[in-house]
Amino acid sequence: MTSHFWLMTLFAGFVSLVFALVIQDDPMQQLRFGAMLWVALSAGAVLLGWLMYPLPL
Amino acid sequence: MARVRSVPQSAAKNATMVCALAWLLPGAGHIWLGRRRTGLILIVTLPAMFAIGLLLEGALFPFDVEQPLVVLAALAEVGIGLPYLCASLLGLGDGRVVAVTFEYGNTFLVVAGLLNLLVVLDAYDVAHRRK
Numbered sequence: 001m002t003s004h005f006w007l008m009t010l011f012a013g014f015v016s017l018v019f020a021l022v023i024q025d026d027p028m029q030q031l032r033f034g035a036m037l038w039v040a041l042s043a044g045a046v047l048l049g050w051l052m053y054p055l056p057l
Numbered sequence: 058m059a060r061v062r063s064v065p066q067s068a069a070k071n072a073t074m075v076c077a078l079a080w081l082l083p084g085a086g087h088i089w090l091g092r093r094r095t096g097l098i099l100i101v102t103l104p105a106m107f108a109i110g111l112l113l114e115g116a117l118f119p120f121d122v123e124q125p126l127v128v129l130a131a132l133a134e135v136g137i138g139l140p141y142l143c144a145s146l147l148g149l150g151d152g153r154v155v156a157v158t159f160e161y162g163n164t165f166l167v168v169a170g171l172l173n174l175l176v177v178l179d180a181y182d183v184a185h186r187r188k
Contacts, residue, residue: 001113007161011168014106018172021095022179025188 012041072184079180081138083173086180099176106169107140115162116152117144130163136170136177 001007020034079086084099118131135141144150150166153159182188 002157004161007113007158010109011161011165014102014165015168015172017102018099018176021098022175027094 008045009038009042012038012045016041072181075180075184076177079177080136080173083138083140083176086177087183090180090183092183103137103169103173103176104140106165106172107137107144110162110165110167110169111144111149113158113162113165114153114156115150115159115164115166117141117150117166130167133167133170133174136174137166138173141170 016034016038019037020030024030024033075086075089078089082100083103084096084101086096087093087099088096090096117134118127120131121127152162156162179188
């Protein structure tokens with residue numbers, strides 16, 4: 001359980017699930033919102049990772 | 058327009074009790090308010106996230122007033138309620154700084170507590186029929 005990518009996607013999954021439950025009421029809307037948030041968080045983290053290669057902080 | 062589902066009258070009157078229960082046992086507030094599906098998902102998810110944080114060798118931060126950021130992290134972790142108290146009593150969460158997953162563990166522990174505080178606020182809104 002030391003893969004950075006796996007832990008990041010797991011973390012994004014937990015956060016997306018809770019936000020979807022709190023923000024949306026309808027189960028289908030929760031599913032859509034949660035999936036979109038999970039993809040956005042995961043893809044955003046990968047994108048930031050690539051940007052940090054030429055632009056290290 | 059947002060749809061407001063029915064909430065038991067007693068729960069609406071006891072919003073403080075709902076919040077206390079929601080803090081102590083993640084998801085229990087929602088179950089009390091009749092939102093069983095949401096409550097059952099939360100009662101599994103948030104303690105699981107906290108437990109994964111402990112497995113990743115994250116630390117339960119002390120309330121050290123000389124280190125304000127550590128106090129904030131400790132307050133965030135207390136937000137998970139009963140799992141934090143159990144972990145403290147069992148002596149878990151020493152945190153191994155040299156572990157590869159130490160920072161991940163801290164992140165899981167702190168965010169699990171903060172998410173539960175968000176759930177407490179949601180339960181408060183539901184109890185007051187704002188949702």
